[in-house]
């Protein structure tokens with residue numbers, strides 16, 4: 527992937543130096559809350575947790591018998607500096623984010639809509655966030671709709687290569703960009719008003735005890751984010767010819783490696799389709815490819831698709 531000439535975004539909030547996210551916080555839930563093992567398994571099952579960690583973490587809390595709420599004091603992260611980190615990893619992330627800002631701005635403009643850019647938090651270990659609890663490395667990257675931030679633990683990039691074997695060598699960059707593009711896809715869903723609608727429906731399902739239906743909706747949200755990641759790649763390649771040989775294959779391998787079926791097999795040794803929240807490996811590949819080929823948001827209507 528060629529990204530040298532991408533504009534660097536200054537919406538990157540670099541918290542990598544602050545182990546513990548500003549100090550003074552304790553594990554969510556405290557005693558009787560989530561064990562570290564549970565958190566690791568959750569991280570494996572929903573590598574991105576996609577959207578709102580409360581959905582999965584709330585589920586786990588019922589299992590472990592914890593009952594405390596995760597309400598945290600108001601988000602203090604607004605006071606932090608944003609900018610462009612100087613190191614290579616930070617440069618890469620802000621370049622990729624910068625290009626996504628430019629491409630999505632254009633796409634929105636073409637239909638006379640305004641795109642609001644998200645912030646991206648790079649962190650190591652743990653950091654606070656506004657979606658309930660703290661961001662944990664084991665969660666993988668995720669998007670928090672209420673503070674409109676993408677949380678990226680950079681060790682996940684190393685996991686892509688080592689633990690999940692989703693990519694190797696230079697092609698890993700495009701795979702990493704795909705991961706960021708998926709999270710930006712969730713932000714696009716938020717700006718378009720899709721996320722609030724889906725969350726409302728999910729809450730209704732959860733209230734009536736229909737977890738399976740709530741999960742099915744979540745799969746459509748996740749696959750749409752994959753498709754929107756493909757839409758970005760389509761337009762970025764149009765504008766910058768940034769895709770190099772082997773890149774798309776690496777992203778596909780990554781999508782396959784972090785599909786829920788694969789992750790569940792690794793963590794539990796079996797596959798439980800009704801609890802999928804990200805879609806199967808094959809579905810993730812299919813929807814990323816759909817967006818990549820078409821370059822249109824309208825091709826990403828996973829909610830209307832009879833077959834995912």
Ligand SMILES: [Zn+2]
Pocket residue numbers: 574575576577708709712748751
């Ligand atoms: Zn997601």
